[in-house]
Amino acid sequence: MSTTDETRAATETREAQQARERETTEGTVYTVTGGDWDTLIDSEHDDRIVINMGPQHPSTHGVLRLVLELEGETVTQGRTVIGYLHTGIEKNCEYRTWTQGVTFVTRMDYLAPLFNEAAYCLGVEKLLGVEVPRRAQHIRVLLMELNRIGSHLVCLATGGMELGALTGMTAGFREREEVLHLLEYLTGLRMNHAFIRPGGLSQDLPEDWKEKVTDFVAVMKSRMPDYDKLLTGQPIWRQRLEGVGYLPVDGCLALGATGPILRSAGLPWDQRKVEPYSGYEEYDFEVPTATEADCYARYRLRVEEIHESLKIVEQAVRKIEPGPVMVEDRKIAWPAQLSIGSDGMGNTLEHVRKIMGQSMESLIHHFKLVTEGFHVPAGQVYQSVESPRGELGYHLVSDGGTRPVRVHVRDPSFVNLQCMPAMSEGGMVADVIAAVASIDPVMGGVDR
């Protein structure tokens, strides 16, 4: 390389000199022209290059930036740079009432919004010391499992796309669309539902929800075998994933990895089983595990988890019985019974008629509860649920007021993403993509 250096120095043109940084009245201007790798590489390590991947890159799941140091095509060091999607949700929650917080947290991990809502609300309910009605609990389970199916389908779809299996993407997004249609029908919104509320649910399910859910399960059951045909047994897919992104169980524990990553290493740790919440102890389902601890095992686990979720959904349909979906306590439950009107969702006409025409006290109560919110007794709790990506934990602190002192989210994507270097250093560049896809980070959750 030394000859190149000399030639480069000799032939450096006036333009190239100008292309370096220069001072202007507006400050320093840097001009990046490229072609200067040999100035960055020392003479002993000719092949060592540092590449910057992302933050805008189709295979980095949003705005994740990877800085990779390469020797040829081997990754010697990987660094993860995050923060491009930081929106200050935790800080914002401190300036809103406990109920309003739901609309914020649902936007964190945007592929698993209902898990965020459920975990947050379970935490608030633990602080309040209330238990939500049985119907609301099982509807939460139903919604979370539908959401898990959708989230895993996106993982298969984007993971397939990143590894070149474009049909996997179209198939995955097609099925996920079914999930979103169903969730829209059940909750009113495709994503960021804000449907689960401290104390229960914002409203009951529509009348013919059972038929819709049953139809969806039938459709999914007919389509799931396609994934086995398309991906599971496909030689290219297996060769891209098998033995790649290896992270054994001790590495998982040290790095805090949970969810499919931990279960692919052989530890059957699932919050739904070990610390049941929202009535999961009544459901009959398996926790699939593998021992290979590689990307292929994680892929297989996600497919199996979709099957298990469908089982839970079927059971939930049978378990959900008529009843209230909100706690009795009128100091917590929002007074309005929401309904769909000609101009969208809002208060029922009966409620508006009552508070505007008949009962001054109802109006005051409505106003106070909606603007001021309810008081949450002082204290702190940690509530975790098993999200599609692992342990989603909420640390909530109250000082007795109507707004949180602190809402901290232990997002599984944030923690699991730390495994990227351990999974991919020493491997090929192409395997970094497979490893990141198998972590399945959602940057909205990582950066919050």
Added chain:
Amino acid sequence: MSEPTGTSKDAQEPTGGAQSSAEASGPATAEQRTRGGERPASGEVEQAADDAGSTVEGGTRQAATRERSGMFGVRGSGDTSGFGGLRLPGYAPAPAERPYGGWFDELADDLGEALDERSVPRSAIEQVTVDRGEITFYVERDRVLELARILRDDPNLRFELCSGVSGVDYSAPDGAPVTRPMHVVYHLLSMTYRRRIRLEVALDFEDPHVPSVVEVYPTADWHERETWDMFGVIFDGHPALTRILMPDDWEGHPQRKSYPLGGIPVEYKGAEIPPPDQRRAYS
């Protein structure tokens, strides 16, 4: 987390009284291992509480009063009802008394023994609080790393997984003095025994140093970076304590209570809606 029965669903007016938050010990006590005279924390607790006697709430570790502003956002003068001058007592978690209930006693005994074995003074744990089925150990700052190692390695404890490290700023909204308002919170999980505990360290903003636990729990790396970024807590011994969510050249630590939320007023149908942190506060 469903086993502990002796929790304080009803201890909901934490005015700093000597209310035991573990009163309903009930039948669970029969199966607990009782070891005569071993009270690893409660003795030291009172002592520690006395040391920190300069708090707002007499004798409690940290307490932040909440100013109750008037119903219509009136501050200062202009209030004739007296309603705007209300000051609510600050929140100070009450120390729990033996028996804690459930597995908490067994855990506290095991932890006490493990501390003795490694000749760590038991005063490393300043206070134990049991609330809502969760146990919190308020620990001395300089002992965090040792404690984390003991909690991870002791065969009776085995907290293999660190769920997270984060901060809580307990500064009073009305500016009342609070002793050591900056708390660093560690959530530990024992997969062997299926237990969760919380460690909490209280700091001053003038001296926000705490030993890093990265060498015991490598997962704490990003958590500690985030806590530094958001609260300005310096984790001594961290391999690379840099900002993680905010830009590298950012000034200030956004999640401190002294840091404003920011925002601009929004006009909607002719009315001006102030930014969220300048709207009426009702609490």
